[in-house]
Amino acid sequence: MNVAVVGAGAVGCYYGFLLAQAGHAVTLIGRPALVEAVGAAGLVLERAAGTASVPVRATEAGDGVSGADLVLVCVKSGDTEAAGAMIAGHLDPAATILSLQNGVDNAERLAAVLDRPVVPVAVYVATAMAGPGHVRHNGRGDLILGASETSDRIAAAFTAAGIPTTVSARAVDALWAKLITNCAYNALSALTQRPYGRLLQGEGVVAAITDVVRECVAVAEADGVSVPPDILDTVLDLGVTMSGQRSSTAQDLARGRASEIDHLNGFVVRKGAALGIPTPANRLLHTLVKLAEHKD
Incomplete structure (x- = not known):
């Protein structure tokens, strides 16, 4: 080809x-x-x-x-x-x-x-x-x-x-599952500049990720998307299997580039607002990354 x-x-x-x-x-x-x-x-x-x-x-x-x-x-x-x-x-x-x-x-x-x-x-x-x-x-x-x-x-x-x-034929479901994983890790990895394994060791991080995932699942299901029932376990397991990985958002911030956060946590916030579902954990992460992108 x-x-x-x-x-x-x-x-x-x-x-x-x-x-x-x-x-x-x-x-x-x-x-x-x-x-x-x-x-x-x-x-x-x-x-x-x-x-x-x-x-x-x-x-x-x-x-x-x-x-x-x-x-x-x-x-x-x-x-x-x-x-x-x-x-x-x-x-x-x-x-x-x-x-x-x-x-x-x-x-x-x-x-x-x-x-x-x-x-x-x-x-x-x-x-x-x-x-x-x-x-x-x-x-x-x-x-x-x-x-x-x-x-x-x-x-x-x-x-x-x-x-x-x-x-x-249901690639959109897989994309949503990946989006949820990205929402859980990308912003936190970017704001702390930690790889996933070290990130999970931080106090309160698992609870914070759980909040983010639950909001994402609520939005996805309201939008007609089928999310695996064990998505939270899958997300947390990723921190073990890819413990040394820093998120693409972390790499962007480290290089002083704009990230994709508007299309990750920001997307969930916008979609949640349209569907009447509150997304405070995702909103906070989106806001913090946007602030970090525009340091003066």
Whole structure:
């Protein structure tokens, strides 16, 4: 396949590396520093088994999606519409568009910009950029792909490339489950700059996470979403299985960048308000992260 990755950050670079390593033609669309680094040394992946690089094409321009059979959109949630506008005029009519983004409404928002279907994907991977064109893998890497005419074929290609992928007609439920996990950890990890394992050791943290999860579940169920009954156990278990991971929101704050908090806890607050469900724990975390983003 010809694959384009729009928003080649930690998530996009990780999956781009594996697909390129498996023999697919990969084009990364990202920042100038990424383009320069990849042009000089290839795309580098660091993981427990060692460090390796693969040659890929990289560009800053939206026409990097031209000729792509598959387009992975991995931009931050706040950049969804801008990314859609950048690539809209260059997409092949037969290309499949996947949204590998945090939050639950990005595929819908992107589809509105592109005026074509976009397949939602729930992503379960712990990655971070160790430098331009150099991604570090910290854990997992599996995907749940929404149903479409091409989803089974794509899932087979991804699995063959070392990306465990399943197809589900209820991908929105998986996205909500991931959103709840992100709401539980991202803000707290960002505000304390602690990885999940150390975070859970803090006084009152488990109780605070429990409050956040219960609010999220109430909003999700009121919105017609099916949430696993053991979601709280799953959330808390993550702090053990991915104990060394700092959230993407923590990484954003550490770099002085705007985070996706408006599309995580902020989304739950807005949706809760629309459904008449109070969300004080989520509101407080959203407010604190927004304050931390705008330090004077």
